[in-house]
Amino acid sequence: MEKSYYYFNILFIIILTTFLLIANSITLKPEKPCKRLVLYYHDILFNVTNSANATSANVSNPLNNVLGDYNFGMLVVFDDPITIDQNLMSTPVARAQGFYLYNMKSKYNAWFAYTLIFNSSEYCGTLNIMGADIIEQKTRDLSIVGGTGDFFMARGVVTFSTDAVEGLGYFRLKMDIKLYECY
Amino acid sequence: MEKSYYYFNILFIIILTTFLLIANSITLKPEKPCKRLVLYYHDILFNVTNSANATSANVSNPLNNVLGDYNFGMLVVFDDPITIDQNLMSTPVARAQGFYLYNMKSKYNAWFAYTLIFNSSEYCGTLNIMGADIIEQKTRDLSIVGGTGDFFMARGVVTFSTDAVEGLGYFRLKMDIKLYECY
Amino acid sequence: MEKSYYYFNILFIIILTTFLLIANSITLKPEKPCKRLVLYYHDILFNVTNSANATSANVSNPLNNVLGDYNFGMLVVFDDPITIDQNLMSTPVARAQGFYLYNMKSKYNAWFAYTLIFNSSEYCGTLNIMGADIIEQKTRDLSIVGGTGDFFMARGVVTFSTDAVEGLGYFRLKMDIKLYECY
Numbered sequence: 001m002e003k004s005y006y007y008f009n010i011l012f013i014i015i016l017t018t019f020l021l022i023a024n025s026i027t028l029k030p031e032k033p034c035k036r037l038v039l040y041y042h043d044i045l046f047n048v049t050n051s052a053n054a055t056s057a058n059v060s061n062p063l064n065n066v067l068g069d070y071n072f073g074m075l076v077v078f079d080d081p082i083t084i085d086q087n088l089m090s091t092p093v094a095r096a097q098g099f100y101l102y103n104m105k106s107k108y109n110a111w112f113a114y115t116l117i118f119n120s121s122e123y124c125g126t127l128n129i130m131g132a133d134i135i136e137q138k139t140r141d142l143s144i145v146g147g148t149g150d151f152f153m154a155r156g157v158v159t160f161s162t163d164a165v166e167g168l169g170y171f172r173l174k175m176d177i178k179l180y181e182c183y
Numbered sequence: 184m185e186k187s188y189y190y191f192n193i194l195f196i197i198i199l200t201t202f203l204l205i206a207n208s209i210t211l212k213p214e215k216p217c218k219r220l221v222l223y224y225h226d227i228l229f230n231v232t233n234s235a236n237a238t239s240a241n242v243s244n245p246l247n248n249v250l251g252d253y254n255f256g257m258l259v260v261f262d263d264p265i266t267i268d269q270n271l272m273s274t275p276v277a278r279a280q281g282f283y284l285y286n287m288k289s290k291y292n293a294w295f296a297y298t299l300i301f302n303s304s305e306y307c308g309t310l311n312i313m314g315a316d317i318i319e320q321k322t323r324d325l326s327i328v329g330g331t332g333d334f335f336m337a338r339g340v341v342t343f344s345t346d347a348v349e350g351l352g353y354f355r356l357k358m359d360i361k362l363y364e365c366y
Numbered sequence: 367m368e369k370s371y372y373y374f375n376i377l378f379i380i381i382l383t384t385f386l387l388i389a390n391s392i393t394l395k396p397e398k399p400c401k402r403l404v405l406y407y408h409d410i411l412f413n414v415t416n417s418a419n420a421t422s423a424n425v426s427n428p429l430n431n432v433l434g435d436y437n438f439g440m441l442v443v444f445d446d447p448i449t450i451d452q453n454l455m456s457t458p459v460a461r462a463q464g465f466y467l468y469n470m471k472s473k474y475n476a477w478f479a480y481t482l483i484f485n486s487s488e489y490c491g492t493l494n495i496m497g498a499d500i501i502e503q504k505t506r507d508l509s510i511v512g513g514t515g516d517f518f519m520a521r522g523v524v525t526f527s528t529d530a531v532e533g534l535g536y537f538r539l540k541m542d543i544k545l546y547e548c549y
Contacts, residue, residue, distance in 0.1 A: 059426035060242035115498040132298040143329025146509025243425035315481035326512025
């Protein structure tokens with residue numbers, strides 16, 4: 001009987017530990033991503049004369065700022081390089097493809113929907129992202145709503161911060177990518 | 184031996200209960216959201232003369248209804264107020280930023296992608312939403328595909344119903360927001 | 367005592383099996399979708415003369431290919447029929463509503479965001495999809511980011527492959543839909 005009792009106690013501890021592990025994996029915590037990547041996004045807007053360098057272009061019918069002075073309604077399609085440092089000339093580790101639009105009358109404020117396409121020795125696959133880019137905030141969070149390939153079925157949050165702005169022609173965003181569902 | 188046996192039975196019940204709780208949290212049920220919010224969305228379309236009040240504007244290249252009489256292809260960028268009651272003049276509890284487009288030749292039918300941005304004493308964070316707004320149906324469901332801040336990693340369904348339409352100039356939607364993943 | 371011991375062993379096996387079942391349902395595997403559908407998507411682009419047959423139209427302000435020769439910036443709104451075989455004339459089992467855009471200067475490359483709307487005897491509900499359509503790849507994966515109705519809270523991956531292209535006027539995609547979260 002004593003043997004059974006000890007065995008029983010050990011089993012109890014094993015079961016409890018497993019429960020805690022499972023429960024922990026189910027409850028997601030902002031400070032505990034299962035994967036994290038910090039990347040830089042470079043956008044060079046087409047301005048009629050820079051077709052060789054431009055990586056994005058406004059394709060909406062211009063409202064000519066009748067709704068405020070902050071490009072309300074401007075919709076920009078992009079194929080932007082993603083680098084691991086702030087240097088635009090670094091070899092891109094991914095492309096960001098999709099669009100953003102400006103949507104406020106009283107300040108610069110944007111909305112993004114795009115795909116990060118990785119095709120390097122490190123990662124092969126995509127992350128799909130959408131959300132508000134509330135430019136006036138120092139950092140703002142968008143949702144990673146899905147992934148494929150090495151990021152199969154991923155979900156998470158990407159935190160944007162403005163890293164550089166040069167008029168309307170060029171801007172650089174720091175993208176702090178945090179995945180909370182990894183498979 | 185009897186002591187061990189009773190202990191054993193109690194443990195068995197504890198384990199079973201925990202299993203049921205975990206299993207229940209994994210299986211989502213439409214009638215059991217973990218959070219629910221009913222909000223109203225107000226859209227005032229720019230019509231050249233109402234730039235002070237307009238909250239949205241058509242930015243697509245007009246097709247002039249060559250594809251039916253229901254605005255096929257019209258793409259509207261918006262920054263719309265969200266209120267807890269039907270009154271447009273109530274203090275907004277959130278903004279809805281993104282766009283919708285009309286996409287049928289034979290009837291009014293729309294598609295939405297937008298972010299609900301909460302910045303109040305009650306909630307701070309965003310919900311990202313996309314889906315079809317099948318206007319002819321009394322209620323239609325769109326997907327909440329992600330969230331940030333107080334809605335960290337949320338997912339769910341938002342049920343639209345048309346609450347008021349005043350020509351093309353103003354419409355109000357009731358948005359019944361149901362989250363099924365809350366962290 | 368022996369009776370208790372045997373009872374104990376049986377219980378142990380039951381608990382372990384349940385654990386494995388739960389663990390298995392939590393870890394998603396690309397080769398094990400919980401639901402799979404293969405469907406065909408037909409797109410007939412509006413070309414000024416085909417308004418009766420067209421199912422999609424370019425609504426962006428034309429860049430006239432100043433950014434490469436691959437329609438960079440073209441944004442196409444669609445309401446496209448979905449069939450279970452390759453025949454455009456088959457009775458549609460769903461509609462695909464949303465938009466795609468072209469976003470590369472050096473080759474044809476697209477980005478999609480749309481909803482599959484099922485309204486048949488077999489399925490009633492929607493699947494919401496977004497992602498990159500990297501046309502040069504034989505197959506490419508987009509994310510299923512949410513679902514409603516019969517596809518309540520679904521997530522998954524849809525694999526595109528080009529099935530036919532007839533100039534800019536018509537193309538057909540095979541959509542291999544794999545859901546990994548089913549409720």
